[in-house]
Amino acid sequence: MQKEMLSINHAAVDYPAFRERLKKQLGSFPWWLAALAAIAAGTFWLISTRESYNDAFTFIKAGLSVTITTTLIAYGISIIIGLVTSLGRISNNLILRNLATLYVEIIRGIPMMVLIFFIALVGVPAVMNLLKELGQWITSLGWVNAGNALISLKNDAIPMNTRAIVALAVTYGAFSAEIFRAGIQSIGKGQMEAARSQGMSYGQAMRYVILPQAIRNVLPALGNDFVSMLKDTSLVSVLAVRDITQIARLYAGRSFHYQEAYINLAVLYLSMTVILSFAVKFLEKRLQRDELN
């Protein structure tokens, strides 16, 4: 093969070179992506041609809004928790630092499913009870109206959807705290020193010098977390929150069309995560390009 290739190299049509190029192109082509697209297309074809698939899809997609809003809100809150916790983790204050570390270690040491049960069914009611006791105390101080407002709170006034969001946010807050911390610690010490030497307070230096750089560095990691969060919202189905997973389970249990229900469900998640992953990669490339300037 090699010899042949060399010998015809100066021929009018450069077949061997063409073959090599083709081989290279075929080798670097994202076949997996084509396969994914084929799976999506196949599912779409099933939905549009088979009534049982169509039924399942129509039923399940009603849960999309819950899945998406849960993801967005829980993610937004988790980012705030994460940022605050990361600042605690690197703080010089002994108490803050230990509280933040305790929180992160607790979350990391417990399976997510257990955390979701615990936070939604134990944590939230406990906080509610605490608020009620606070209400009693406030009433005894004389602020009867404010106190009564707190006392009249009911545990079941907090819907499962909200509890699910709290559970996910608290769980993911610990993850993003670690991301932010890594980002902050990746910024050289010289930055903080330069800022402090100009008379900025620690907080000002963080806000105007360190965090803008740190957050930029961790944007891709935060994006990946968002994709994970989208998938992990499926866990809230254990709280009977009607996300796509819960609805698919209901549908399958009722109709015994397991295949239809779970193919639809799986492809739905897959489409969303693949698209988001591409968005994250695109963002990463953009940032890298900006970096070079």
Place this chain on the structure above:
Amino acid sequence: MNSTEPIIKLQNVSKYFGRVCALKDVSLDVEPGKVVVIIGPSGSGKSTLLRCINHLEVESAGEVWVEGEHLNGNQKHLNSVRSGIGMVFQHFNLYPHLTALQNITLAQRIVRKIPQAQAEENARVQLKRVGIEHKADVYPGQLSGGQQQRVAIARALAMNPKIMLFDEPTSALDPEMIKEVLEVMLNLAKEGITMVVVTHEMGFARAAADEVVFMDAGQIIEKAAPEAFFNEPSNERTREFLSQILER
């Protein structure tokens, strides 16, 4: 404060990092408008001494006075004192996410509360002072080392400091860029800003210093006007060190 009173006064300052003694009972007075050059071998405590002056390091023992004020732990006071002391670092430490101009306006705005427009105007004046007004809107990553260091000097000058501290400002620069930075520093020296400069540029020391200080092992070994210091160093270790760096 009368003018012969020192603007910087270190009194028996010691600094320990764990068991390492970085400064041992150091006393130093710097009068307003004077230029003090500090030299000494690596690890002798030069940086630590500078950093004690603006309390980036807190001394383990002894006292630091700046403009007649004793620096204690009060953060607000400390921040305001620091804002009047410019510091220039070996590795520039510009804020890479901000343009040259923004690097210079940031502290003016948030520390001094100067309005944006005025801060920018001042920033351009400072950039001109260091000879790179045309690079105002460029990010540090696009500047040469010498240009970055000059932006860093402009950033410090924009706070209108009475004192400028330089920690080996030319050590990270390619030889052809050292001159442009030293020129800026020489001009500052002529303008009468109090300067404490850690450097191994003996030419600069001869030309600009009012006093040269030699440090070794956390202590000030010798201190003299440049003439005397270079021509007839009295201490054996100073002679040894000078012969080493002048050989190069």
